[in-house]
Amino acid sequence: MAEQRIATRADDYAQWYQDICHHAELAEAAGVVRGCMVIRPHGFAIWEKMQADLDRRFKATGHKNACFPLLIPMSFINKEAEHVEGFAPELAIVTRAGGKELEEPYAIRPTSETIIGHFFAKWIDSWRDLPLLINQWANVMRWELRTRLFLRTGEFLWQEGHTAHANPEESKEEVVRMLQVYRDFCHEIMAMPVIRGIKTESERFAGAVETRCIEALMQDGKALQAGTSHDLGQNFGKAFDVTFQNQDGERDFVWQTSWGVSTRLVGALVMSHSDDDGLVVPPRLAPIHVAIVPIFRKDEERVAVVEAAHRVAAELRDDGLTVEVDDRDDMRPGAKYFEWERKGVPVRLEIGPRDLQENAVMAKMRVAELDERGRAVKLKLPMEGIGIAVGELLDTFQKELFDRAQARLDESTVLIDSWDDFESTFADGKSRFVYAHWDGTAETEAAIKAETKATIRCIPYAEDAPEGVGEPGTCIKSGKPSAQRVLFARNY
RNA sequence: CGGGGCGUGGCUCAGCUUGGUAGAGCGCUGCGUUCGGGUCGCAGAGGUCGGAGGUUCGAAUCCUCUCGCCCCGACCA
Numbered sequence: 001m002a003e004q005r006i007a008t009r010a011d012d013y014a015q016w017y018q019d020i021c022h023h024a025e026l027a028e029a030a031g032v033v034r035g036c037m038v039i040r041p042h043g044f045a046i047w048e049k050m051q052a053d054l055d056r057r058f059k060a061t062g063h064k065n066a067c068f069p070l071l072i073p074m075s076f077i078n079k080e081a082e083h084v085e086g087f088a089p090e091l092a093i094v095t096r097a098g099g100k101e102l103e104e105p106y107a108i109r110p111t112s113e114t115i116i117g118h119f120f121a122k123w124i125d126s127w128r129d130l131p132l133l134i135n136q137w138a139n140v141m142r143w144e145l146r147t148r149l150f151l152r153t154g155e156f157l158w159q160e161g162h163t164a165h166a167n168p169e170e171s172k173e174e175v176v177r178m179l180q181v182y183r184d185f186c187h188e189i190m191a192m193p194v195i196r197g198i199k200t201e202s203e204r205f206a207g208a209v210e211t212r213c214i215e216a217l218m219q220d221g222k223a224l225q226a227g228t229s230h231d232l233g234q235n236f237g238k239a240f241d242v243t244f245q246n247q248d249g250e251r252d253f254v255w256q257t258s259w260g261v262s263t264r265l266v267g268a269l270v271m272s273h274s275d276d277d278g279l280v281v282p283p284r285l286a287p288i289h290v291a292i293v294p295i296f297r298k299d300e301e302r303v304a305v306v307e308a309a310h311r312v313a314a315e316l317r318d319d320g321l322t323v324e325v326d327d328r329d330d331m332r333p334g335a336k337y338f339e340w341e342r343k344g345v346p347v348r349l350e351i352g353p354r355d356l357q358e359n360a361v362m363a364k365m366r367v368a369e370l371d372e373r374g375r376a377v378k379l380k381l382p383m384e385g386i387g388i389a390v391g392e393l394l395d396t397f398q399k400e401l402f403d404r405a406q407a408r409l410d411e412s413t414v415l416i417d418s419w420d421d422f423e424s425t426f427a428d429g430k431s432r433f434v435y436a437h438w439d440g441t442a443e444t445e446a447a448i449k450a451e452t453k454a455t456i457r458c459i460p461y462a463e464d465a466p467e468g469v470g471e472p473g474t475c476i477k478s479g480k481p482s483a484q485r486v487l488f489a490r491n492y
Numbered sequence: 493c494g495g496g497g498c499g500u501g502g503c504u505c506a507g508c509u510u511g512g513u514a515g516a517g518c519g520c521u522g523c524g525u526u527c528g529g530g531u532c533g534c535a536g537a538g539g540u541c542g543g544a545g546g547u548u549c550g551a552a553u554c555c556u557c558u559c560g561c562c563c564c565g566a567c568c569a
Binding site: 005012014015018022029030031032033034086089090111142144145146148152199203204205206208211213225227228230260262264293295296297302329331332333334335336337338339350352353354355362364375376378429 | 561563565568
């Protein structure tokens with residue numbers, strides 16, 4: 001294991017991000033496959049926890065999992081005009097198989113609207129077949145020109161929900177509902193506050209009539225789109241002839257939705273909570289909740305201390321926690337501390353001879369206050385009731401991480417009314433969450449992007465944005481009337 | 493895809509300008525010593541320098557091509 005330093009966020013944010021991925025053993029560039037990554041066990045464990053919770057939420061909202069082919073006939077992709085245009089440049093295409101040229105090439109799925117549309121057409125006949133609520137956990141491939149671990153990789157893991165409905169009201173409800181599911185997941189599980197909103201036309205998903213999204217603030221002030229929920233209207237229904245007979249006996253095309261989150265969320269997690277000491281993971285996603293480090297000097301101490309450590313571990317495991325007893329004897333405690341902190345374990349317990357005497361253990365939270373001498377504060381917990389105490393620490397920590405992220409979001413959020421202020425906010429690669437007026441035109445949006453690199457992340461939900469954002473005004477760039485402020489930021 | 497940087501033991505890098513077939517630190521193995529915030533000592537294993545081609549008596553060092561990684565940009569749910 002390398003023992004190099006982690007770059008600081010202040011010195012080199014991009015390097016820091018890479019260092020976290022490396023030191024916490026989340027992932028590494030595959031190298032042998034361009035733009036693709038290997039998700040290592042510790043990173044994958046976080047993704048599995050995300051999956052488990054999201055899957056539960058999808059099922060609770062009536063969705064069923066299914067799995068469609070990885071390869072999609074090119075003709076399918078070509079059926080929806082905007083969809084082709086949006087995805088054609090980043091397709092990887094299979095032209096040979098079984099030792100000969102294929103009659104029709106297959107695209108490796110960049111997303112599955114088309115092939116799922118094909119099967120929806122087979123499965124749906126009557127209004128009684130609707131709504132059809134399907135989710136797929138899968139890998140997809142998009143040949144991106146510039147990749148970054150988790151944030152944008154050639155291949156990534158995700159879930160894609162695909163639903164079909166009998167009328168536009170129901171599909172709209174679905175779009176809103178699933179965005180809410182994502183929002184709740186981000187808040188409750190990832191401890192990451194997000195802003196819900198609607199994408200402008202130019203940021204919309206290729207083939208959708210409306211795209212909703214959740215946008216999260218990263219520690220460098222940039223925005224990360226953490227999830228999307230698309231109202232596809234009848235676009236794919238028409239392209240794939242997905243029709244049904246309604247209650248009046250008339251044939252109509254279904255109204256569809258699609259929605260997804262990906263392994264990008266792991267990147268969002270890193271950039272929401274981690275610090276210059278390494279990864280920080282909220283307890284609800286932590287692959288390891290507690291690391292116990294036994295402290296000893298002599299052999300007889302060692303026996304007693306390690307035995308106590310395992311006893312505590314057993315009690316915590318009974319409470320459903322994942323616990324590591326770090327009884328490696330070729331490593332000093334300090335080195336172990338650094339290792340577990342790099343990997344983002346929320347709580348570390350230290351048990352030494354002194355603690356045994358006092359029938360207590362020392363606890364150190366992954367993010368801790370410093371005392372007057374600049375050392376991390378440790379808590380003394382009685383051995384009696386240790387399970388309850390640690391459970392409370394984890395609950396508190398989960399909440400503190402959210403509060404910390406929310407405070408960071410609040411601090412980084414500004415309302416701006418002058419173009420000069422707007423430009424300087426985004427000067428020199430800087431970014432914040434800026435609410436400003438916009439005249440609603442794609443031209444102005446493009447002009448602002450060209451001059452400042454800031455894009456409209458979304459037209460926010462009123463309840464997620466600061467007060468006054470919903471009021472009319474004049475466009476910061478053109479001076480024309482604006483219905484409300486929109487969220488600007490640089491983005492990943 | 494444009495501009496820039498880089499690719500040398502597991503990791504991070506030095507060596508390259510001024511060609512002479514490889515070095516350091518960390519990690520790893522063994523023994524001992526240590527162990528409440530990155531122990532110390534001794535002994536040892538491990539690379540042919542991303543790949544291909546060329547120049548040369550001789551290439552990690554020079555040239556060409558190529559693959560990959562990182563940064564900026566363009567592009568992109």
